[in-house]
Amino acid sequence: MTTHTAAAQASPNIAFIKYWGNANHALRIPVNGSISMNLDGLFTRTTVSFQPALALDELVINGHEVTGKGLERVSAILDIVRQAAGINLRAEVISENNFPTGAGIASSAAAFAALALAATQAAGLAWSERELSILARRGSGSACRSVPGGFVEWLPGSANEDSYAVSIAPPEHWDLVDCVAIVSAGHKRTGSTEGHALAPTSPLQAARVADAPRRLDICRRAILARDFDALAAVVEHDSDMMHAVMMTSQPALFYWQPATLTVMDAVRAWRSQGLPVFYTVDAGPNVHVLTLSAYTTEVTQRLRALPGVSDVLTAKAGGPARLM
Numbered sequence: 001m002t003t004h005t006a007a008a009q010a011s012p013n014i015a016f017i018k019y020w021g022n023a024n025h026a027l028r029i030p031v032n033g034s035i036s037m038n039l040d041g042l043f044t045r046t047t048v049s050f051q052p053a054l055a056l057d058e059l060v061i062n063g064h065e066v067t068g069k070g071l072e073r074v075s076a077i078l079d080i081v082r083q084a085a086g087i088n089l090r091a092e093v094i095s096e097n098n099f100p101t102g103a104g105i106a107s108s109a110a111a112f113a114a115l116a117l118a119a120t121q122a123a124g125l126a127w128s129e130r131e132l133s134i135l136a137r138r139g140s141g142s143a144c145r146s147v148p149g150g151f152v153e154w155l156p157g158s159a160n161e162d163s164y165a166v167s168i169a170p171p172e173h174w175d176l177v178d179c180v181a182i183v184s185a186g187h188k189r190t191g192s193t194e195g196h197a198l199a200p201t202s203p204l205q206a207a208r209v210a211d212a213p214r215r216l217d218i219c220r221r222a223i224l225a226r227d228f229d230a231l232a233a234v235v236e237h238d239s240d241m242m243h244a245v246m247m248t249s250q251p252a253l254f255y256w257q258p259a260t261l262t263v264m265d266a267v268r269a270w271r272s273q274g275l276p277v278f279y280t281v282d283a284g285p286n287v288h289v290l291t292l293s294a295y296t297t298e299v300t301q302r303l304r305a306l307p308g309v310s311d312v313l314t315a316k317a318g319g320p321a322r323l324m
């Protein structure tokens with residue numbers, strides 16, 4: 001058999017309604033649905049090449065060879081692809097991000113969405129968006145939301161085949177912009193995978209999950225109606241709820257830094273003065289500040305002037321994972 005190569009790119013996404021906790025940890029079936037926006041202009045580009053000469057899978061990220069857990073996580077996805085395609089070749093996987101690692105933008109979502117598309121294509125499989133979303137989910141839950149374009153909802157499902165993401169509106173539907181306030185943080189944080197496993201140890205998690213369908217409805221409707229105020233209220237509330245669960249799990253997870261609170265406080269004050277802004281925070285200290293495109297310069301300048309903010313990245317709504 002000859003060499004089979006394909007390349008794909010995918011964007012990270014920011015969750016408006018968060019994924020936190022699994023019903024099935026191994027399969028990454030979440031306890032609640034989630035809604036996100038892909039981030040345009042930021043992407044992971046991944047080339048997968050199945051080669052007869054390789055004895056083991058190889059992984060290179062941003063020019064550095066990755067072994068151990070990182071490689072195992074990629075090989076597990078390649079194993080699913082090999083089995084589906086009926087091939088037995090090992091692969092070389094070369095991946096580059098155009099956004100800084102540790103910038104508070106989860107790279108695993110873009111990485112596994114790009115890997116799912118490149119690996120299936122390289123293996124000669126022409127999978128549907130739904131099948132690709134399911135495969136990406138197996139690598140990183142939030143990656144299933146980086147397969148479709150624009151504004152995306154992950155339908156949680158209850159089994160491997162019915163847990164996947166769909167687009168609810170294309171990128172051009174709404175000119176929202178994510179201004180990511182980078183907060184310098186020296187500490188090593190607990191990764192999402194370990195965090196999801198701790199979620200059920202918080203007594204607040206059951207209440208967060210029970211209320212999720214209501215928040216999802218409000219969020220979906222706010223996006224479809226381009227209702228900024230309704231979206232602002234539900235997204236901040238959902239982020240605060242997830243962090244309440246994190247802070248009350250055992251062991252407790254505190255992702256916020258002092259500067260995280262400084263930014264959250266400023267955003268609330270600016271909104272009360274009439275500026276269209278809201279925040280959401282993932283499993284790290286950086287603050288995603290959403291606004292409308294006309295206010296990007298204003299919001300970016302204000303964020304940069306806050307103590308503890310070292311940089312601001314901006315992204316509008318992005319498209320789906322695609323072949324290169």
Ligand code: DP6
Pocket residue numbers: 014015017018019020028034106108139140141142143192193194196282283
């Ligand atoms: C806080 O998808 O990164 O960003 O499946 O273990 O890779 P794994 O977890 P991951 O979790 C994302 C957590 C979050 C919220 C979200 O993006 O919905």
